[in-house]
Amino acid sequence: xxxxxYNRFRGDLQxxxxxxxxxxxxxxxxxxxxxxxxxxxxxxxxxxRDTLLSWLPADMTGMRLLDAGCGTGALAxxxxxxxxxxxxxxxxxxxxxxxxDRAPAALDIDWRVGDMLDPALGHFDHVVxxxxxxxxxxxxxxxxxxxxxxxxxxxxxxxxxxxxxLLMAMLGMGxxxxxxxxxxxxxxxxxxxxxxxxxxxLPKARIGRDRRISASFYTSHxxxxxxx
Numbered sequence: 001x002x003x004x005x006y007n008r009f010r011g012d013l014q015x016x017x018x019x020x021x022x023x024x025x026x027x028x029x030x031x032x033x034x035x036x037x038x039x040x041x042x043x044x045x046x047x048x049r050d051t052l053l054s055w056l057p058a059d060m061t062g063m064r065l066l067d068a069g070c071g072t073g074a075l076a077x078x079x080x081x082x083x084x085x086x087x088x089x090x091x092x093x094x095x096x097x098x099x100x101d102r103a104p105a106a107l108d109i110d111w112r113v114g115d116m117l118d119p120a121l122g123h124f125d126h127v128v129x130x131x132x133x134x135x136x137x138x139x140x141x142x143x144x145x146x147x148x149x150x151x152x153x154x155x156x157x158x159x160x161x162x163x164x165x166l167l168m169a170m171l172g173m174g175x176x177x178x179x180x181x182x183x184x185x186x187x188x189x190x191x192x193x194x195x196x197x198x199x200x201x202l203p204k205a206r207i208g209r210d211r212r213i214s215a216s217f218y219t220s221h222x223x224x225x226x227x228x
Contacts, residue, residue: 006140010091010115013135017092026098029072037217044218045131049075051211051222052128052157060084063125068116068148068158069132073099073109079128080107087124089116090132117144123151129158131220138189142197145225149202153228162212162221163188191221198225 061083067076070088080086089112090096100111127148133141208224
């Protein structure tokens with residue numbers, strides 16, 4: 001069961017990407033020239049994606065991976081190249097279209113538009129949710145992880161926005177993106193609180209690796225929850 005705030009924030013994200021920011025994110029996630037601010041965001045996102053991929057097996061033949069909030073698909077493509085059967089889902093139809101158009105047709109990727117928590121997606125060996133939960137409150141994040149854990153046999157790796165003085169200052173100044181295409185509010189979360197909530201909600205799981213990446217205008221913290 002999802003909460004009212006989860007559904008509202010998910011709807012805000014869909015509206016933002018499909019009506020406002022698809023072209024900006026298509027450019028950000030390509031090799032096209034961008035402003036210095038966006039270049040730093042791009043570099044930070046690349047480093048985070050590489051980190052999450054490094055937590056997955058090098059050979060994923062026969063494994064199922066859920067890319068929860070796949071965006072324009074870079075992580076899904078790399079996982080499929082390792083042999084994984086990937087379900088890549090996002091709330092934004094515009095981003096999924098970009099991802100599908102970019103991906104090599106030979107790769108085993110099931111591109112979908114919808115909710116990452118849909119039980120019809122089935123069971124997975126691993127789940128990755130990169131920067132798709134940074135707009136949600138701590139209890140919503142934990143509920144997402146809890147529901148995904150019920151259908152995940154190996155690990156869930158996700159990112160959240162850490163509550164740091166630098167990030168809070170940048171959010172306060174509205175400098176993460178130009179005003180014309182600023183995303184829905186990023187909600188910083190205290191690392192200790194999130195870990196406590198996860199341990200309470202998933203007593204049979206354990207918290208594994210973590211890494212924080214702070215690249216000027218990009219700040220994100222990755223956390224691994226081992227489910228099996």
